[in-house]
Amino acid sequence: MIYREAGDFKTSYAADNQTFPIRGDRVAYYLVIAFAFLVVPFFINDYWANSIVLPFLIYAIAALGLNILIGYCGQLSLGSGAFMAVGAYATFKLTVAFPGMSIVFVILLAGLVTAAVGVLFGLPSLRIKGFYLAVATLAAQFFLIWLFTQQPWFYNNSPTGMISMPTREFLGYPVTGARASAVSMYLFCLMFAVALAWLARNLTRGTMGRKWMAIRDMDIAAEIIGVNPMLAKLSAFAVSSFFIGVAGALLFGVYLGAVEAGEAFGIDKSFLILFMVIIGGLGSILGSFLGAAFLIVGPVLLKLLLVNQLGWPSDLAAHLEIMIVGALILVVLILEPHGMTALWRTIKEKLRLWPFPH
């Protein structure tokens, strides 16, 4: 009976409004954060960092961004891959042009550039919605990738058409480039992921979030009660693109090191992030992390199981992996159409009464 809400009385509105009103949740949250910052760094190695932890953290940031747009504001977008590319190319151009600038600052600036581009491509949302908007954002996907692969200015005329990240240090430790260690890359990405998740939570719990959700649930009623639909939609596009831009910057700068836009940020990335958001749970911060975990960690665990434990040939395992993950997506969505967070919520409701049925 550790996890329960009975007897946990609130005496102020601030206490009632806090992110984790149940003490068990609060403790678990602090434990996870402490574990991630204090314990994981001592055990992480290159394999774990590169195959699971870094992509998980980076895609979780992207999923958070897309969740703000789709899950909170109800604006469908299929341009996330391209927005990640904007973040990546902005980081490249900025850090090459200003080698002395702090890498954190560069990445934040890249996020702001992406936010501006996102607002630009969010303009159609003022007139169209739903699937039609999704198709309009496809224009962003194809146009931006075309721009980054065909215009030499963006990749500084490199003969391969690729951009590669020079070594940059943060607090004296290299976090990008070949010399960066697994620990420093991990802590660098973790820092961004935690800070941005906190930011997303704050933005969605207050006035801003309510405006977004009002537009999502019924845009006409939202306008009648005084929400300026243009500001609400465009701010969602801006914040969402900022997150996705930062994710793109980290994916390029920290994780991959060298990318080519068409290959790394194609439409399949847009879909991957969209799936994370839908499987994790629309309109939920936790859901973004769960969705990213499912689609990043799931395949790796499967591969470990099939190849290392059962000794199957790796090409067979690779094909099976795709099929099994696909089937798992279907299973999750049939069991719980509202994503893994809803599953978690159901478990919580059951736990409240356990071991009694009623």
Next chain:
Amino acid sequence: MLDTKPDEGYTTADGRQIGGVAMEMKNITLRFGGVVAIKDISFDIRWGEIRAIIGPNGAGKSSMLNVISGFYHPQDGEVWYKGYRRARMRPYQVARTGIARTFQNIALFEGMSVLDNIMTGRLNLMNAGFISQAMWWGKAAREEEEHREKVEKVIDFLEIQHIRKTPVARLPYGLKKRVELARALAAEPSILLLDEPMAGMNVEEKEDMSRFILDVNDEFNTTIVLIEHDMGVVMDLSDRVVVMDYGKKIGDGTPDEVRNNEEVIKAYLGVEHD
């Protein structure tokens, strides 16, 4: 008869003091292509009164309310509000001038809790900046608490404490109507527009809703414009009634005057042809 003086208002039968003109509709005409929804209608709304708009289906009542809340823009005519001619406004701008409304078909935000729904009513009164909200520091956190307190008063007033944290989608119809009224009230409007607040309710729910409407008017001195089909309710609640039929105004006055108006009787009951 009312003892109406042009600028000072009048006193109702039960002794409430009604003020001067809050809003005046002057020769409003609204067309949708060839269909004339509202034909040259003029009437006024006075501070503190409960003003009803009645009429058969398709008479243009809801269109009239939509004109007031800025959702439709009439082709002809003027809306005067607080002594000034109102320029063409978007609905969210109208909301910021102190006009709140409820809808005929409930328009709550189904994905949010009751509390969040009512908090949206106060959006226009909250103005913490983006950075403050993102950091949840200073103004944003303080403001959230202050407005929560105001919202709790509305929740208390409408007796919906027990469903505070329930998602709106799970509520029964009658409670949804009440939550919608709560959201409109949370905005602290000067004029409250109610579009069929009692449609689809049973007698008990209607009585509750009537009591809330009277209480709102009495306690907050809110001016209320109301569309309703239930004649008994309208005649009991309202101070003055506008009667519409086929987009035209066929009667205007106290419930008693309207009840005895020949044209109104004709529209509602029909007349004998000899």
